Amino acid sequence: xxxxxxxxxxxxxxxxxxxxxxxxxxxxxxxxxxxxxxxxxxxxxxxxxxxxxxxxxxxxxxxxxxxxxxxxxxxxxxxxxxxxxxxxxxxxxxxxxxxxxxxxxxxxxxxxxxxxxxxxxxxxxxxxxxxxxxxxxxxxxxxxxxxxxxxxxxxxxxxxxxxxxxxxxxxxxxxxxxxxxxxxxxxxxxxxxxxxxxxxxxxxxxxxxxxxxxxxxxxxxxxxxxxxxxxxxxxxxxxxxxxxxxxxxxxxxxxxxxxxxxxxxxxxxxxxxxxxxxxxxxxxxxxxxxxxxxxxxxxxxxxxxxxxxxxxxxxxxxxxxxxxxxxxxxxxxxxxxxxxxxxxxxxxxxxxxxxxxxxxxxxxxxxxxxxxxxxxxxxxxxxxxxxxxxxxxxxxxxxxxxxxxxxxxxxxxxxxxxxxxxxxxxxxxxxxxxxxxxxxxxxxxxxxxxxxxxxxxxxxxxx
Amino acid sequence: xxxxxxxxxxxxxxxxxxxxxxxxxxxxxxxxxxxxxxxxxxxxxxxxxxxxxxxxxxxxxxxxxxxxxxxxxxxxxxxx
Ligand SMILES: Cc1cc2nc3c(=O)[nH]c(=O)nc-3n(C[C@H](O)[C@H](O)[C@H](O)COP(=O)(O)OP(=O)(O)OC[C@H]3O[C@@H](n4cnc5c(N)ncnc54)[C@H](O)[C@@H]3O)c2cc1C
Ligand code: SF4
Numbered sequence: 001x002x003x004x005x006x007x008x009x010x011x012x013x014x015x016x017x018x019x020x021x022x023x024x025x026x027x028x029x030x031x032x033x034x035x036x037x038x039x040x041x042x043x044x045x046x047x048x049x050x051x052x053x054x055x056x057x058x059x060x061x062x063x064x065x066x067x068x069x070x071x072x073x074x075x076x077x078x079x080x081x082x083x084x085x086x087x088x089x090x091x092x093x094x095x096x097x098x099x100x101x102x103x104x105x106x107x108x109x110x111x112x113x114x115x116x117x118x119x120x121x122x123x124x125x126x127x128x129x130x131x132x133x134x135x136x137x138x139x140x141x142x143x144x145x146x147x148x149x150x151x152x153x154x155x156x157x158x159x160x161x162x163x164x165x166x167x168x169x170x171x172x173x174x175x176x177x178x179x180x181x182x183x184x185x186x187x188x189x190x191x192x193x194x195x196x197x198x199x200x201x202x203x204x205x206x207x208x209x210x211x212x213x214x215x216x217x218x219x220x221x222x223x224x225x226x227x228x229x230x231x232x233x234x235x236x237x238x239x240x241x242x243x244x245x246x247x248x249x250x251x252x253x254x255x256x257x258x259x260x261x262x263x264x265x266x267x268x269x270x271x272x273x274x275x276x277x278x279x280x281x282x283x284x285x286x287x288x289x290x291x292x293x294x295x296x297x298x299x300x301x302x303x304x305x306x307x308x309x310x311x312x313x314x315x316x317x318x319x320x321x322x323x324x325x326x327x328x329x330x331x332x333x334x335x336x337x338x339x340x341x342x343x344x345x346x347x348x349x350x351x352x353x354x355x356x357x358x359x360x361x362x363x364x365x366x367x368x369x370x371x372x373x374x375x376x377x378x379x380x381x382x383x384x385x386x387x388x389x390x391x392x393x394x395x396x397x398x399x400x401x402x403x404x405x406x407x408x409x410x411x412x413x414x415x416x417x418x419x420x421x422x423x424x425x426x427x428x429x430x431x432x433x434x435x436x437x438x439x440x441x442x443x444x445x446x447x448x449x450x451x452x453x454x455x456x457x458x459x460x461x462x463x
Numbered sequence: 464x465x466x467x468x469x470x471x472x473x474x475x476x477x478x479x480x481x482x483x484x485x486x487x488x489x490x491x492x493x494x495x496x497x498x499x500x501x502x503x504x505x506x507x508x509x510x511x512x513x514x515x516x517x518x519x520x521x522x523x524x525x526x527x528x529x530x531x532x533x534x535x536x537x538x539x540x541x542x543x
Contacts, residue, residue, distance in 0.1 A: 052467055055499055062496070064488075069500035073465040073524040314471045344470045349491030351475065375492075393493045395474060 003330070009109055010328060013038040016098050016106050017080075018088045019114035019254070020044025022052065023293030023316040027112050028078045030324035040080040041106055043098065045087035048139055054313055056142035057164050058346055061149060061171035067142030088115075091261040093280070096288065109288065110327045113258075113270060113278065114320060116294040117251035117311060122159075127221040132229035133245045136164060148244055149175060156180070157232050157242040159218050161188035163345045165248030166201065170347035173208050180211040180240055182218050182232070185433055192444070193354070193390055195431030196364050197378055200371050200392065208348045221245060251311060253295050263289065268445065269297040269309045274336035276323035290327055292319040297445070298337055302406065303357060303387075309445040312343050340402055341388075341444065350374060353395045356388030356405040359444050363427040365412050367401075369394050377401070380430055381411030464501050464509060465524045472520040482515055483508035 015031060017024045020042045028040060044050075052070045059065035083100065090099035097105045119135035122128035132153075134145045149156070149172065156172050158165045161183035172179040185191065187198030188205060205212045217235040224230045233239050258265040263286070264279035270291045271279045276298065278289040291298075293316035299305040318339040326334040345352045361380025369376030369392075377397040380388035386409045389401035404413065412427050466486075468479075475493035479486075486501040486509055501509055513521045 052499060054470070059496055059499065064496055065498045065500065069498075071465050071500065073467055073522050075522065314469070317469075342471045346490055346494035346496075349494065351491060351493035353471070393491070395493055 006328065006330060009038065010034075010036050011038065013109040014041070014107060015039070015110045015112065015327070016041045016043065016108035017112045017114065018043045018098060019116055019293070019295070020046070020082070020084060021050050021114065021116055021293075021316075022072065022313065023114035023116070023320040024112070025050040025072055025074075025078075025320075026317050027114060027292055027320035027324045028080060029075045030321045031328065032076060032078050034325060034328045036328055038109075040078060041083060041108075042078075042080045043083045043086065043088050043100065043106070045085070045101075046138060047085035049082070049084065051139055053137070056139065057136055057167040057171070060142045060146050061168060062174055063146070063150070067139050067146055070139065088257050091258055091263060093262050093286070093289070111289045112320075112323055112327065113289065113291045113295065114293045114316075115254035115257070116316075117253050119247070120249045120252050122221070122245075122247045122249075124220070127223075127229075128247070129227075130221060130223040130229040130245075131227050132243055133221060133247065135247050136168065137251070145244075145246065149177065153177065153242075153244040155240070155242040156244040156246065157182065157218075157240060158246045158248055159232075160248035160250070161185070161201075161205075161212070161214075162191060162248060162250060163189065163343075163347075165246070166205070166347050167345060168246050168248060169205060169210050170208070173210060173348070178211070179209075180213065180242065181205060182216055182234065183212070183214045184217050186214050188212070188214075190431075190433055191359065193358050193378075194361065194364060194380075195433075196371075196428055197390060197392075198431075200374060204348050204350065204374060251294070253309075255295065269295050271297045271307060274299055274301070274305075274338070275326045275334045276319060276337055277326070290323040292316065292323040301336065301338055302340065302408075303360065303446075306446055308341070308357070310341050311444075312341060314342050315339055340405060342398075342402070351393050351395060352390065353398055354388060354390040355398055355402045356380065356386070357444055357446070358388035358390055358430075359432060360387050360446065361430045361432075363411065364430040365427040367413060368397055379404075379411065379413060381427060384411055385409065386411045386413065464503055464506055466497065466499060466501060466509065467522050468495060468497055469520045469522065470495065472518045473516075474518055474520075476517055478515045478517065479512035479521060482512045487512060 050072045055070045060067040087101040089101045097107050119137035155178045158169050158181045161181050166188050169179050169181045188201040190198035220233045222231040253269045255265040264271045272291045276290045277285045278291050294311045297307045297309045300308050319337050322337040342355045358380045363381040364378045367377050367379045375393040377394045378390045386404045487497045490496045
């Protein structure tokens with residue numbers, strides 16, 4: 001009986017995808033791969049077909065591949081109706097319709113929400129409007145910023161030293177531009193990787209000629225008479241002349257369009273179960289609405305079913321594939337989204353990668369290499385188990401620690417390793433900022449239950 | 464030709480940079496930069512890089528690769 005309904009859905013059902021970017025595209029491709037032959041509608045508020053964002057703060061700023069040229073390759077023909085350049089503005093769950101900003105409505109049998117996040121704007125709107133003030137999230141942002149850097153500004157100010165801010169600073173230095181980085185925390189990347197690794201990142205920035213200012217906030221931006229930004233003022237009373245400002249203060253989830261719909265969507269994202277099915281506001285799981293990518297918050301078995309929001313490329317791909325699979329599956333054939341978080345960044349010529357959830361760690365041990373050489377593996381511990389790892393130019397170790405995380409292996413790692421320096425023999429406090437103080441730009445947001453229980457054995461599906 | 468490298472997978476073996484240096488380049492010891500929309504002239508070399516990448520991290524437009532076989536998509540996919 002249920003089989004017949006599923007067969008009908010596959011043969012001539014209607015699936016709507018809202019958010020036509022990485023997660024949306026990969027979800028759509030997977031739907032077709034799984035034999036979905038019905039109508040597929042892709043709704044995206046950007047006028048462009050799906051493109052890749054990571055190059056926007058790397059290749060595109062370095063002038064090695066324009067921001068306009070990062071369209072994502074297609075794994076297959078998806079034969080969709082594209083509604084690009086129009087935002088979804090509402091959802092009627094009872095009638096199963098997505099409302100569009102142009103007044104249209106699109107009916108669905110299954111809905112995939114992949115609306116991602118947007119850059120957090122500079123809080124003072126008048127200052128944010130100044131010519132020369134940028135954020136970096138979209139292709140248009142990337143193209144505009146690259147153009148401005150091409151013009152050879154005298155000084156660039158980057159506000160916020162998370163991954164994106166640090167990559168922008170790195171690109172500026174590689175172009176030979178003067179750059180100042182202002183960071184409220186004690187070091188770059190502290191929110192994601194803690195103070196021990198943050199100190200390495202700080203050194204790396206300074207050695208590369210970045211004017212790094214930590215423990216300081218930008219209190220105001222000032223324009224000249226023509227409306228161009230010319231200076232910034234800091235909380236320590238100092239000022240800086242600059243003609244380009246990049247606001248890099250993290251992201252906000254695109255969930256406002258769901259307000260009043262009855263779906264469990266809010267500023268922290270859209271909560272879903274391990275199978276990517278969205279919850280409604282009563283905490284009841286829906287069976288026809290699925291979520292994936294940066295906008296989703298989902299419980300992870302490896303981390304005590306704590307809800308994780310990940311702003312990670314690999315998560316968007318993997319979660320979209322799982323969501324699409326589950327959209328077309330019987331309940332017994334559904335799969336949980338159990339991807340082990342992983343992330344990469346390249347800055348100042350160093351390849352930084354992480355697995356697991358370093359920000360959950362309370363301790364860190366430098367297990368391979370050394371911080372001084374800027375080639376090391378840091379392993380994060382939480383209540384006696386390995387919970388994350390980061391590598392600086394040492395990515396060959398990452399897979400090993402990924403296995404350790406999956407196996408909930410003990411921390412500190414008991415085994416002697418081939419490459420452990422004296423400094424790495426004992427764990428240090430990982431030195432994360434107080435989590436109750438909001439830090440901008442986390443790439444992982446945690447909420448929900450505690451992952452204290454380490455008796456569980458985690459056995460991921462083969463990938 | 465559009466391409467993307469899954470840099471979570473990429474191990475920086477630099478095979479691709481060796482085979483298609485106009486499209487892929489190492490950035491530092493381990494980092495990889497690539498042109499996400501490489502010229503068609505490099506198609507052959509990119510195809511070699513795709514095949515040679517030990518962790519299959521490089522994804523190229525299937526539409527382009529299969530340009531000679533229109534209608535190849537949309538076949539019945541049995542669940543794997
Ligand atoms: C500059 C930059 C560098 C990055 N570098 C890395 C990196 O090195 N490593 C890494 O792992 N990750 C990186 N990321 C993160 C990665 O790009 C994201 O995790 C990924 O793009 C998430 O994909 P998504 O499809 O979930 O969301 P998004 O890419 O945010 O796409 C969501 C889409 O939905 C659209 N949308 C929103 N609201 C609506 C609406 N109401 N109606 C219709 N459409 C809507 C948005 O405009 C957008 O096009 C980077 C991101 C940026 C911006
Ligand atoms: S060949 Fe593959 S693993 Fe090696 S650098 Fe290129 S993409 Fe990375």
